[in-house]
Every structure is written in C-alpha cells, then in structure tokens.
Amino acid sequence: MKYIPIVFILAGVMTAHAQDAALTLNDAIQQALDKHPAVEAARLETSRLTILERTAFELPKTDVSLLYGQYNSIQRGDNNLTISQSIPFPAVFVGQKTVNKAMTKAAMQQEIVSKNELVFLVKQTFNQLLHLKALHECLAEQDSLLTALLHVAEIQYKTGEATLLTVTMTETQLMEVKNLRARSESDKQIALNHLQRLCQSPSITDIAGSLETFTSPGYIGSLTIDTNPSVVLSRQQIEVADSYRSVEVSRIMPDLRVAYFNQSLIGMQNVNGQDQYFDSHKRFQGFGIGLSFPLWLAPHIARVKAAVLSTTIARKQRESLVLSINQQYDAALQELSKNNTSLTYYREYALKSAALLAAQSQQAFRSGEVDQATVLLNVKQSLAIREGYLNALQQYNQSVITIDYLTGNL
Template identity: 25%
Template sequence: MQKILIFLFSMSTLNGFAQKPLSEQEAIEAALKNSAALRASGLVIRQNNELLKSAKNFKNPDVILESPTGEFYTIGVTQTLDYPTVYKKQSLLQKQQIILSEKEKVITENDIKFRVKSLYLILQYSESLVKLYQFEDSLYAQITQSSSRQFEAGQIDYLAKTFAESQSGEIRNKLDQSRADVLTNVKQLQQLLGITDNITSTNIQRNTILSPINFEENTFPENPSIAVFKQTEAINKNLIELEKAKAMPGLIVGYFNQGLRDTPAYLRFRIGLSVPLWQGQYKSRIKAAQTGFELAQERTNAQKQILSIDLQQAQGDFQKYKQALDYYETKGLKQSEEVISTATRLFKTGHNDYLSFLRTLSDAYTIKQRYIDALRNHNQTILNINYLLGNQ
C-alpha cells in the first residue's frame, strides 16, 4: 500500500522518448527544405520568368519568293507589327503572372507551416496522454495486485477486486491506443518533413501567440489566398487593356523586288496598316475580359466571406477553450490534486472503501485528461486563427 501512496504524488518518466525532442521550428524548417510542393512552386516561378523573354510575341516575318516579270525570281520580306501598346501590355501581363506564381508559392509555404504545426500539436497531445496513462497504468497495476492479495485475505469483497481489475484494464487500453496514435502521428510527420529519423515533440504548453482580430475592418490583408485573388484581379484588369490595344491598327513593313533589276532601292519598300476591320470580335473579347475582371472581384469577395465565417467560428471556439483552460489552470488541476490527496488519506485511515477510492481516483485523473484536451483544442484554435489571418 505504501508504494501506491508514493505513486500518487510522483510522475514517472517516459523512457521510450529519451532522444532529444524536435522543436516545432525545427520541424517547420525541415518541411520547407524537403517539400516537393514548394520546389514545384519554385519551378512555376522560374517557368514564368523564362516566358517573360517571349512575352512580346512578335509575329514571324513572311519571306516570299516570286517572279514579278516572269523573267527572274526575287525575294521579298514582310513584317506585321501590332500596335506598340500591345507589346507593352503583353510584357506587363507576363510580369503579373510571375507575381501571381510568387504569391501562390506563399500559399504553399503557409499551408505547409500550418500543417506541420497542426501535426506537431497532435503529436504533443498524444505523447502527453501516453505519459498520463503510463503513470495511471503503473498505479492501477499496483492497486490491482494489492486488491488481489486483500481479496485472498478476505479484507475486500469480489466486487471491489473486479472493479479494480476493470479500471486497470481500461487504463491499459487507453495507453495502448495513445501509443498507437503516437506511432501514427510520427509517421505522418516524418512524411511531411521528408525525414526518417524518429521524432519526439517538446512538452505541450499553452500557446499565447494570437494575432489581433478586428471583425469590423478585417479585409485579411495578410492572408495569402486573398493576395492571390487580388493578383488575379490585376491580371484580368491588364487583360482588358491588352484586348483594347489589340483593337488598334497594326503596322506592315516590307521589302519587295517587284520592279526591274535597276529599280531604285527606295522604291522597293512597302509600308501599310493592318486595319481591325472586324470590330465585333474585338468588342466581344474586350467584354469577355471585363467579365473576367468582375468574376475575379466576386471570387475575392466570396473568399473574404468564407474567411470571415471561419474566423468567427474560430474566435468562438477560442473563447470557449480559453475559458475551459483558465478553469483547469486556476482551479481544476489544483482540485484534482486535492481530491487525490484527500481520497488517499481517507483510504489509508479506513474512512473510505476500495470502490469509493477507485472512483475518486478515476474522476481526478479524468480532470487531468480534460485539461490536456482543452490545451490541445485551445492551441489548435490559435493556429486556425493565425492561419486565417495569414500570420504563420
């Protein structure tokens, strides 16, 4: 019985996780370094930069071999040039595409950070439960052994012995499940980080890094998805200007030898205009580009609406879990220790029977488990809020 009482006031160390813990920041750095998605985003940026050189998109010259007099062949060259603004707008459009791909890379990086932080938190949570259940398992194993001896000596009845065994079995089952969760979490984190080393997390602590929230004025300026939608608006706006420029006349220049061999060189040049005669098709493209711009604006507004709803939900969850966490840290945990201490003292002096003692222990350790649950939920909610606001 003395060993049981000692267990109630001490926490055993988890030998299975003896290696140096991997910090959250180290996990993030490893994930960013080894991310195939991030490398792919970098290649998209490089591809768009390479396309910038061809953005002006000059048309190929026409080289013509002809016989103007039927007596000899001459070579002529014709080059059609668009309105100068077209080339400027095409180059600007490609630059806007580069900016878009850079902003999309930020989304990828932001998502990786959020996913790593969330998985890391789950691992912290699972490992915390393992430590708690390991302690309880060792405690209940000793209680079960003690109850068996007392039952054989006739000091307790069969119900008390069976109840102790069932409680011990329940804790062992929870411990096995938590260990399985840890293994799963480690494998998931290894995949995300691109490493094969075994991983153990640091002890879970209350997260206090929360971005300020202003629901009245929040336009999510830091959220990378909004930045992408805004950049899409800029691209579509530039596309309108490009289509308008394409509706302007083009220039045709050329060199033709359609005269005699002794025709002066200055009489062999041609110059003309490419007339946008079919205005209907140009107007249609301009209207389509304008519709695309309006569509991009509405998609931005829709994304802001979705983010606002998610942020409202996350804020509500935060207040709920913060209140629960405050309770456990100011009262709940202290009360659970007092319950354990009092129940142990009463049981030791014979003022509490076996069944009441076990039920009291179970209730006290349930409070500890709920504290870990509240801590995990609180921290995850903060991660959600910071992710929605774009502050990773």
Template identity: 25%
Template sequence: MIESHRTFRINRIAALSLAAGLLTVPAVQAQRLLSLPEAINMALENNPQVKVANLRVDKQRALLPSALSLTGPELIFEAPTTRHFEPGLLMPFSLPTVYRNQRKVQEQQVQLSQTEKQVTTNTLRYNVRTIFNEILYLRESIANYRRQDSLLLDFARVTGVRQRVGQISRIEVLNAQSQQREIRYLLDQTRARVRSARIQLGLLVGMPNDTTLQAAGTFGKLAYSTPFLSSDSTFTRNPLSGFYRQNQRLSEANLTLEQKRRLPNIIVGYLNQGTAESPWLYRFRFGMSLPVWGWVASSRIKAAQTDVAIARTQISLNQYELQGSYDKAFADYLQYQEALDYFETIGLLEANEIVKAAQDGYRLGSIGYYDYLLNIQQAFKIRLGYLEALRNFNQAVITLQYLKGE
C-alpha cells in the first residue's frame, strides 16, 4: 500500500512537472501572409532608407531660416577725443537680393531632398516586387520538384520489384535511387533559397527579425496596361530624372546667388567721435564694402557655371542610361512573352503527355528504366523552363515599371 502510494505521488509530480514544462515552451509563431501591396506599404513606412530620406528633408527644411544669414555686429571701442574710449557698433548688410536668392537656393535644396526621397521609394518598390516574384517562383519550383520526387519514388518502388523478380539488375535500382536523391537535394537547395529570400523581404519591410513573413498570392503573369514602345525617350515620371532636373535648378539658383554676391555690402554703425554734446545724427556711420578683389567673385561664378554645365550633362547621361535599360528590359519582355506563348500553347501540354506515356509504358514494359528517366527529366525540364520564363517575364515587367516610375 505504501509502495503504491509512493508511486502515485511520483507519477503526480512528474505529470505536474511535464505540464509546467509545456507551459514554458513558447508557442509556435503563426505565419503572417503579406500581399504585395501590403509589403510595399510596410517598406515605405518602416524601411530605414525611407527614414533617412525623411530626416534629410527635415534637415533642409530646418535650414530655411538660415537663408537670412546676417553677419554678427562688431562692438568696437575708440578714443576720438583722446580723453576716453567711446563704444561703437558696426553692422554690415548684404543687399536684399542676396538674401532673397539665398532663400531660393535653400528652397531648391529642400525640393532636391524630396526628389531624392522619391528615388529611394521607387527603388524600394522595385526591390519588393523583385523579391516577391522570386519567392513565388521558388515556391512553384518546390511544387514542381515535389511532383517529380513523387514520380521518381513510385519509379524506384517499381524498379525494386523488377529487380527482385530478376527483370533488371541492381545497378539500375541504384541509378533510380540516385535520381531520386538528386531531386531531394535540389528540393532542399530551393527551400534554402526561399528562406534567404524571406530574410531579404523582412529587411525590406523593416522587420529583419520577423521569421513569420510569407508572400501571399499566386505565381502568374503580371498584367501591365501601359503600352510599351521599343524606343521611349520620355521618363518624366522616373524620380531619377526629376532628381537631375531639380539638381540643375539648384545649380542655376547657386549661379544667380554668386552673381548677386559680387555687389557691394552696406555698412551701418554708431560711434560718437565728438563730445557728449555732439548732435546724434553725426554719431552714426554709413558706408559700403568695395568688391575690389574681383578674382574671388569671378572664380566662384565660374565654378557655379561649371556646376550648371555638369547638371545638364548629368541629365543627358541619365536619359541615355535609362533609355539603354529600357530597351534591354523591353527586349527581355518580348523574348519571354514569346517563350510563355510557346509553353502555354505547346510545351506544358507536351510535358503532361510525356509523363503519362512514360508511366504507362514503363508499367507495361514497353520501355526500359533508362527511357523512362529520360522522358521524366524532359517533362520536368519543360515545366521548369516555363517557370523560369514566367519569372523572367515578370521581372522584365517589374523593371519597365521601375524605369517608368510606376
């Protein structure tokens, strides 16, 4: 009786310990499905690059009051009557046109930082769309490898039966098993690529430590309503084009400012050079600074003119690079559109027929294991080619959207 009671207590303690242990184990995190629009919105809100771009805009806005950059007053002491020192104050001023143009330059700088932010957001949209396209492609590739693995597993079982009844040799069984293990290896490699792509997605949306993110949606052909032209010289919606145009406006504003700065400055001051009874009017000083050192202003103006020329050249260079990238993306679009038309009308149907015919032929003994393997590999090679063509087609559309700023 005592022994049974002792055993009951031990079992009860063990059960309570097990329950407590289970309660301390963290629950498995549920997978979080993200659609493409949700991922883009999260990236535009949480990505550190956007936050840095916002801070740059805030910095330039904070500098707007500094456009009225007044030189500090000079406090001086002189003894005009040689009896005692009199305090004086001198205050130099630039002409109002200088302060007005300094304000314009700073406003152009604010707009430049805003267009720089647009460049960042356009690049982020491109990267999120690219990684989504890659994840969906890899997911379909895994499904394709699983179907192939299932067929090869069935093939390996049939081959083992034939080897036991003496129809085929052991080397043929080993070959079949080797083919299946190769597919398992490719399947594991593809799963590793998916994990890597999910990490990249988390970094883009500003959640680098979140391992629950999953791309939602089906892997299909992207629709794009904007007509494509083989030669499109208009990239007005591309933020990079806007950035270089704004940079030109900033350079031109700087040139105007340097031209205004070569004008004389005004000096106003106060100093009593007479006795205490001297009239107030004659205690004030008025004057101007003479820009006799002309080479200083000339060199700054020439440098500003060079900046304007550089900005204009950058616009032409950017247009040239965008046009080249657009032509390449458009050529890829046409190429993979033609490939998809082939796979959708002929290739995939042939792949299904090849698999069905190979399975029936091998079971009936009309073809050997070697021919069966060749046919299976050919069928899944066609399917994999279709998935790659679809991924490349979508990537071409994504690139065209990026270049057009959409």
C-alpha cells in the first residue's frame, strides 16, 4: 500500500474566525432587553400605574344645584344656589394610596419577571446555537476525512487493493454525514431566526463564543429561589390584595358631607323689630355639614369578605408557586450534578481515548496493519465521542441557565 495520502483531523475543532457581525451573549441580552415588546409593555405598565398613584386622593364630583321659583313666597324670582361636596372617610384615601403604591411595586416586579424570562430564552437559544455551530464543525471534519477515505478507497478498488464493499461502506457513511450536516445547518438557521426575533434584530448573522466558555466550570448557584422574580412578585401580589381589603373596610365608615348655599328671599323681612323689603340683590347664605351612613351593610360586608378571600387566594397561589419552583430547582441541581459527572468523564477519559484512537488508527493504517473498514469504525467511534461531549456540554450549560433563571440571576 504505497498510496495512502490521508490526513486525520480528529484531535480538535477548527477555530472559527469571528466576523464583524458576530454577536456576543451579553450584547444579545442587552439588545433583547432594549427592544423586545414584552419588556417594553412591562415598562409602560409600570409607568401607567406610577401615574395612577396620583388618583389616591380623588374626591367625588362636586354637586352644584340651582333652585329657582316660588320656594319662599308668591315671588317668582327667588333663587337658591347650593354647592355640596361629599368627602370619603380619611382612611379610604390612606388605603387607596397604599393600594396604588403596592400595584406600582407589583408592576415593577412584573417587569423584572419579563426580563428574567427573556434572558432565559436568549441564553437558551444562544447555547443551542453554540452547540449547533460546534456540531457543524465536527461534522465538517468528519466530512473532509470521509471524503479523503473515499478517494483512497476508489483508487485502491481500481488497483485491486480494496473491494467494492469498502467503497460502498465509505460512501454510505459519507452521505450520512452530509445529511447530518444539512440538518444541523437548517437547525442552526432556525435557532438564529429565533435569536433575531428575541433581539428584534434581523441583521444578526453569527454569534461569538464557544460552549466551553459559556459557563464557569464547577458552577454552583449562589442564590436561592427566594430571589426568583416570580416568587418576589407573588409576595407583592399578597400585599396588593391585603391593601384592597383595608380599603374595603374603610369604605364602611361614614362619609363627610359639606355644603354652602347662597339664596334670595324676596319680600318683607323683620329686622330688629322693623319690616324691611329685600329684593333679589339681597342675598342670604350659610353652610351645612353632615355624615353619610350606609344603611344597607350587606354589600359592604360582602366586598370585605371577598377581599379577605383574595388575600387568602394570593397566599395559596404563592405557596403553590414556591412548591413548583422548589421542585424545578431541585431537579435542576440534580441535572447539573449529572451533567457535571458526564463532562468529567469526557474530559478526563473519553476525549483522551478518542484522540489516542485517532492517532493509533492513523499510524496503523499508514503502516498497513489495519484495513479501511477498521479505520472507518474507529473514525466513527472517535467522532461519536466528540459529539457526545458536545451534547454533554450543551446540557451542562442548560442546567446552569435553568438555575440562573430559577434564582433570578440575570
């Protein structure tokens, strides 16, 4: 076997040259937070409720009434102008202010929840893209190697050193790799389109970074689910519900009512023992004050009971949420441990074995100790180990992303 022009490229991944359009993870997250409609809608909702805080001291409409005619004597030109104002019990204003502030805080926390969910999706998509890029490069290496092996097999078949079966086996394996490359390229474009939508930037054509540097080795989540934005929001929703209850209780209290009147009393009036005539230009005025009590308390009591139930519901919803997130967090930690064990296996043993297998196959093939079928098997096994490592690395990164999401680590 004098003609064996073959080069094995199994001991690593080709270095990708970053293009100007390559986007880093931090830039992708920032673009998404700046442009995504969900975050913008949450910001606007916070602004809306901040403005509504000014409505806490809202008074009912002022009542202005005019009475004209014969309300005092035969005279038809008498008139009475009365201005009255109802003022809710002061505790209502205080309670409504508390409600408005609690709702604003809840909206601000909802904004953080939206950001946390968006960052999670961006990181997840970015991790998927890095995996697909690395896998595509790995398959490209396999493609190049199998193309070279097929060329050798065809030459050896013509010279009688190889069989048609060897050519067919090599060609079949090569076509399978080409199919996998085409699929990975399509998957990469789908993921890239998703990232473009998340970042609201159709100009993104490539990303920077690698699976190896996506997370820190030996990652351990430093936060707890108490910092989860949804858990914090659930506490704020309890505060909102409790504030509503206080307001409903305050509404049962009596309202204050004040009034001012200005009127004419055309005719004779006895002033200091003497009758005097008063025309329409002579005005009589005064004021009134009173309290408004609810005569039918059933609707008020029902609203208070409903508000108490709303608070209880909010507490139960928080308990359910905490239970669910605790389960997810425990599962994520277990996944992290499992994937870390898998990575340790690949880094300390499997990858070294794959590199040794590649080197030994190259040397044995060149010296004629093994045939091409054995080389094909070793090549396939070696690259399968590399693909398994990339999958394990992606899953490890996903575990870290999930833990960051559950702890609110933006």
